[in-house]
Amino acid sequence: MDYQLEPIGIVHSSIIDRKNAPRQGYDGGVEAILELKLQVMDGLSGIQVGDEVMVLIWLHQAKRDVLQVRPGHDPERPITGVFATRSPDRPNPVGLHRVTVLKIEGLQLTVSPLEAINETPVIDIKPVLKRCHEE
């Protein structure tokens, strides 16, 4: 079985390295542009300005051999399994980010807030399902 992802686009952001990336979108994510590839353009129809979407990205600077971390690098917090945290370091470094679409120009979607590093590959975009009281 093959589990190979094919990026559908790339992130353009003012966040240029991991050290300065905020830990969660609401903790300092910025406006960023998702530049999609021409061959997936038809997949964008139906997305509108104002929509909230989930963006899946490939955390290209993450370490894949990490199974436990100290959340927020906070010495007061216990060592925790990565599946109980949003650490980018994890076996499959797929990041999940809820953003609002601010502008659509051809293959470029301006979204906010996004804490991804510049040139992060985009894997997927999905609508937010509105049904309950938390994300």
Add this chain to the structure above:
Amino acid sequence: MDYQLEPIGIVHSSIIDRKNAPRQGYDGGVEAILELKLQVMDGLSGIQVGDEVMVLIWLHQAKRDVLQVRPGHDPERPITGVFATRSPDRPNPVGLHRVTVLKIEGLQLTVSPLEAINETPVIDIKPVLKRCHEE
């Protein structure tokens, strides 16, 4: 650059084919077991019964060359780009499911509701971030 995923486990479910799979968890998802691989066991520490988590799965029966669908196979609804839908058919067939952890026994997590087909590979588990009023 390599974008190869390595499954961390597999879904055991009574849903055995795609035709009978409900379209969303709250639309008929069932109790299912995530059986994790021994080599990722340390990554589970900190997950507790009652937690809500996001499960990322590899939709192994999906078609990757589909860019537009009719949502819900409903002839009344317009053809829509896959990135504006939760269709399993999409360039990168990663499914995103919000579930509650009902039981933890070693490497087996019982969760609900999950609409994944039996033997679907599991890619990642992430905590739900509680901050706003929709999913």
